Amino acid sequence: MSGPELEALRLSLAVALRSVLASLPLAVAVAWLLARRKFIGRMFLDAFVHLPLVLPPVVVGYLLLLLFGMRGPLGHWLYEHFGIQLIFTTAGAALATAVMTFPLMVRAIRISLEGVDPGLEDAARTLGAGPWDRFFTITLPLMLPGILAGVVTAFAAGLGEFGAVITFVSNIPGQTRTLPIALYTALQQPDGDALAARLAAMSFSLGMIGLLISEFIARRVQRMLGR
Amino acid sequence: MFSIRAVKRRNGFTLDVAIEVSTSGVVGLFGRSGCGKTTLVNIVAGLLAADEAHVEIDGVVLEDSRSKTRLPAERRRIGYVFQDARLFPHLDALANLRYAERRAHGVEKRISLDFVVQLLGLEPFLQRRVQQLSGGERQRVALGRALLSQPRLLLLDEPLASLDIARREEVLPYLERLRDELSIPMIYVSHQFEEVLRLATHAVLLERGHVITQGSLEDVSLHPDLRAIVGPEAVGSVLTGTVEPHGADIAGLAAIRVGANVLHVALRDARAGASVRVQLLARDVILATARPENISVRNVMTGTIARIAGDDADTDMVHVDIGGPLVLARVTRAASAALNLQQGKQVWVLVKAVSIRGHAYVRNPPPPGSIHKLTY
Numbered sequence: 118m119s120g121p122e123l124e125a126l127r128l129s130l131a132v133a134l135r136s137v138l139a140s141l142p143l144a145v146a147v148a149w150l151l152a153r154r155k156f157i158g159r160m161f162l163d164a165f166v167h168l169p170l171v172l173p174p175v176v177v178g179y180l181l182l183l184l185f186g187m188r189g190p191l192g193h194w195l196y197e198h199f200g201i202q203l204i205f206t207t208a209g210a211a212l213a214t215a216v217m218t219f220p221l222m223v224r225a226i227r228i229s230l231e232g233v234d235p236g237l238e239d240a241a242r243t244l245g246a247g248p249w250d251r252f253f254t255i256t257l258p259l260m261l262p263g264i265l266a267g268v269v270t271a272f273a274a275g276l277g278e279f280g281a282v283i284t285f286v287s288n289i290p291g292q293t294r295t296l297p298i299a300l301y302t303a304l305q306q307p308d309g310d311a312l313a314a315r316l317a318a319m320s321f322s323l324g325m326i327g328l329l330i331s332e333f334i335a336r337r338v339q340r341m342l343g344r
Numbered sequence: 345m346f347s348i349r350a351v352k353r354r355n356g357f358t359l360d361v362a363i364e365v366s367t368s369g370v371v372g373l374f375g376r377s378g379c380g381k382t383t384l385v386n387i388v389a390g391l392l393a394a395d396e397a398h399v400e401i402d403g404v405v406l407e408d409s410r411s412k413t414r415l416p417a418e419r420r421r422i423g424y425v426f427q428d429a430r431l432f433p434h435l436d437a438l439a440n441l442r443y444a445e446r447r448a449h450g451v452e453k454r455i456s457l458d459f460v461v462q463l464l465g466l467e468p469f470l471q472r473r474v475q476q477l478s479g480g481e482r483q484r485v486a487l488g489r490a491l492l493s494q495p496r497l498l499l500l501d502e503p504l505a506s507l508d509i510a511r512r513e514e515v516l517p518y519l520e521r522l523r524d525e526l527s528i529p530m531i532y533v534s535h536q537f538e539e540v541l542r543l544a545t546h547a548v549l550l551e552r553g554h555v556i557t558q559g560s561l562e563d564v565s566l567h568p569d570l571r572a573i574v575g576p577e578a579v580g581s582v583l584t585g586t587v588e589p590h591g592a593d594i595a596g597l598a599a600i601r602v603g604a605n606v607l608h609v610a611l612r613d614a615r616a617g618a619s620v621r622v623q624l625l626a627r628d629v630i631l632a633t634a635r636p637e638n639i640s641v642r643n644v645m646t647g648t649i650a651r652i653a654g655d656d657a658d659t660d661m662v663h664v665d666i667g668g669p670l671v672l673a674r675v676t677r678a679a680s681a682a683l684n685l686q687q688g689k690q691v692w693v694l695v696k697a698v699s700i701r702g703h704a705y706v707r708n709p710p711p712p713g714s715i716h717k718l719t720y
Contacts, residue, residue, distance in 0.1 A: 234430075237430055244493045
């Protein structure tokens with residue numbers, strides 16, 4: 118493996134990791150809202166969260182560009198106040214990836230949360246556990262399998278996010294050229310076939326490893342929870 | 345000592361209940377399924393919001409709609425044992441107990457982990473995962489867990505309903521021990537009159553969200569509406585007596601003084617002086633208008649017919665005063681007519697020692713060398 122491949126691999130891993138870490142707390146909160154709370158607009162929130170699954174990724178990238186571009190309302194504000202620039206940066210790639218993989222994460226977490234008997238939380242209440250105490254000592258440990266499944270799925274999907282990323286942050290070597298974008302670039306060049314093949318093989322191996330690790334963790338967690 | 349008032353309307357069902365108990369014993373909340381028992385205890389525990397409620401235990405008001413007081417469930421210190429135990433599946437038995445113990449810090453500690461382990465016999469399976477416990481063991485751990493939260497009141501919502509008969513018999517003695525050794529007031533929800541009979545000192549009869557009657561078990565057992573709930577076969581007066589000084593275990597029989605009479609009951613290992621409650625099923629009580637001779641029936645008492653109530657199309661429920669307590673006898677109309685039974689008539693009441701059921705100890709004197717007593 119040579120420079121460009123390693124760089125693409127490192128970038129892909131970094132982008133996927135950052136997107137997962139940043140979106141996890143929000144995904145848990147949204148999953149909890151959707152599974153446990155009845156409120157006006159719940160269906161709207163549910164649909165909104167799932168939108169990236171059905172929209173063309175380019176549309177998501179375009180919307181991010183409108184919002185977070187240098188002249189977009191959020192992008193301008195972030196740059197003015199914090200000096201944060203998302204467009205054309207690795208952080209921006211992580212944001213686009215997070216938006217695209219968010220529904221996958223919410224879905225997995227929500228399913229496992231729906232499997233946690235609220236009666237156990239009631240039991241904890243009668244024993245003197247307040248809301249946060251109950252959440253961290255009962256609900257969270259019991260939904261751990263779903264959280265891990267969500268994290269691994271989102272991470273694996275995040276490694277390959279293409280459309281939204283290239284639309285929002287473009288194709289900059291060392292900044293935003295992740296594995297799939299590097300592969301696409303290689304295919305555009307007359308002598309890029311060998312490079313493309315190597316990048317494809319890397320993606321393939323990465324996917325396999327991710328799935329095996331996820332399966333392994335799932336089993337360990339199930340045993341830990343005594344199922 | 346507690347008083348509870350709760351009103352809740354939901355989908356055409358109205359719960360409207362007021363319960364006042366001035367003793368520290370066990371209140372049996374009894375009624376058919378769907379009568380609102382669980383709804384009521386959930387309101388008391390603070391898990392369910394009522395339209396109107398007043399919950400007061402030992403002078404502490406936990407909820408009062410008028411003054412807009414509503415303590416959240418986690419600050420009520422009301423122990424709750426659920427029908428399905430609800431042990432935390434990611435913790436072992438000991439960790440389940442510790443969960444409650446840790447959260448009761450700051451509260452005056454009266455029940456220790458060691459005490460609970462000893463009282464409920466939890467030692468052998470403390471390290472076991474919840475999934476490896478039998479149904480009976482789970483309920484015992486759940487009981488211990490509720491006790492370790494140092495409750496002012498213990499709610500037991502059909503804790504035996506999900507167990508088979510053998511497991512019930514395994515858990516019941518622990519419940520009796522709990523009642524006898526701790527003076528925590530308890531509300532025991534059940535649709536099995538026999539459990540209420542064995543554990544409760546006070547009974548509340550609930551039907552379609554309303555209290556039909558409440559009072560001592562003796563009085564409630566005579567209430568005409570009990571028949572519709574327990575069925576005609578299970579109706580019978582409840583009597584409480586004391587084991588005679590030399591009346592314990594004579595050839596498997598115990599002599600129990602009830603008012604002016606001594607009842608012989610097939611009951612082993614009764615201790616002299618123990619308070620015992622028995623139920624004479626109305627269908628097992630025989631009436632005679634002359635003193636019977638040469639028969640195997642151990643209990644022959646005289647009494648006066650206090651009143652005769654209709655039971656169903658072909659039978660009467662005869663209330664006989666045996667010198668204090670009333671005994672119910674279910675007799676056919678034909679027999680009633682043949683013997684010319686009527687109010688004020690003197691009769692002999694016959695009950696076989698083996699057909700007296702539900703012999704429950706109430707406030708048994710502790711056996712020598714019993715586990716340390718708690719002072720409450």
